[in-house]
Amino acid sequence: MNTLSKFLTAAAVAVSTLSMATVAQAENKPVGITGSLSSVTVMHEGASVELAREQNNASTITQDFALTSRPCPPFCIQPMVFAPGVDTLGELEVIDHLVRMQAGENILVIDSRTPNWVAKGTIPGAVNISWVGLTPAKGASTEGIMDIMLNQMDVALIGDVDEFEVDEAIVNGNVEDVFDYSNAKTLVLFCNGMWCGQSPASMKTLLSFGYPANKIKWFRGGMQTWEVLGLTTVK
Numbered sequence: 001m002n003t004l005s006k007f008l009t010a011a012a013v014a015v016s017t018l019s020m021a022t023v024a025q026a027e028n029k030p031v032g033i034t035g036s037l038s039s040v041t042v043m044h045e046g047a048s049v050e051l052a053r054e055q056n057n058a059s060t061i062t063q064d065f066a067l068t069s070r071p072c073p074p075f076c077i078q079p080m081v082f083a084p085g086v087d088t089l090g091e092l093e094v095i096d097h098l099v100r101m102q103a104g105e106n107i108l109v110i111d112s113r114t115p116n117w118v119a120k121g122t123i124p125g126a127v128n129i130s131w132v133g134l135t136p137a138k139g140a141s142t143e144g145i146m147d148i149m150l151n152q153m154d155v156a157l158i159g160d161v162d163e164f165e166v167d168e169a170i171v172n173g174n175v176e177d178v179f180d181y182s183n184a185k186t187l188v189l190f191c192n193g194m195w196c197g198q199s200p201a202s203m204k205t206l207l208s209f210g211y212p213a214n215k216i217k218w219f220r221g222g223m224q225t226w227e228v229l230g231l232t233t234v235k
Helices: 003-027 090-101 144-152 162-171 197-207 223-230
Strands: 040-044 047-051 088-089 109-112 186-190 217-218
Touching: 003 109, 040 186, 088 090, 090 109, 144 162, 144 186, 162 197, 186 197, 197 217
Parallel strands: 088 217, 109 186, 186 217
Antiparallel strands: 040 047
């Protein structure tokens, strides 16, 4: 090997070593949620969970959310604004609502997906209320809808309304006669992402039931952007 070849070989080794060292160094740099917030603690199904971002700088997104071209329909891009009065949230706003919910504010963060998706991982502190369980056309019963509305969302019934009257109101579209939303929770709904129709389906149903739009918030990015940012998930 001549002198020039030896020099080039040595230079290549040096560059390779430097690159590996740079990567190793980069992988050790802390990953905060914001510049001043590294993590928050939330309760999930009775257990304390630290909500933070993945600390491995070389981490990549899971395969479930790596697809870019799901067929549309049904996986069509959702609008930025779902309906008048319904706020669209980003990740920091979702975390803020989680923290406020833990502190006792009248908030409920809802994973609107079907259980098979939730089993793969969800946002800590969220509860699973599948869009199917709110949709009569998908088999949701009046009893089941009432259980969700009254016992999880803190909706009240007006007067001495019974299940039969609620059923009639849902069928006839005059739910303003049966549901009282004065003390209802502020809901934050999400599903798989900006191409997912599950939380939009839940919001459409809730709005048709008369749920106040200003008490409905939508995390449009859903699990897709949550995973892209390496934020904590729980199964």
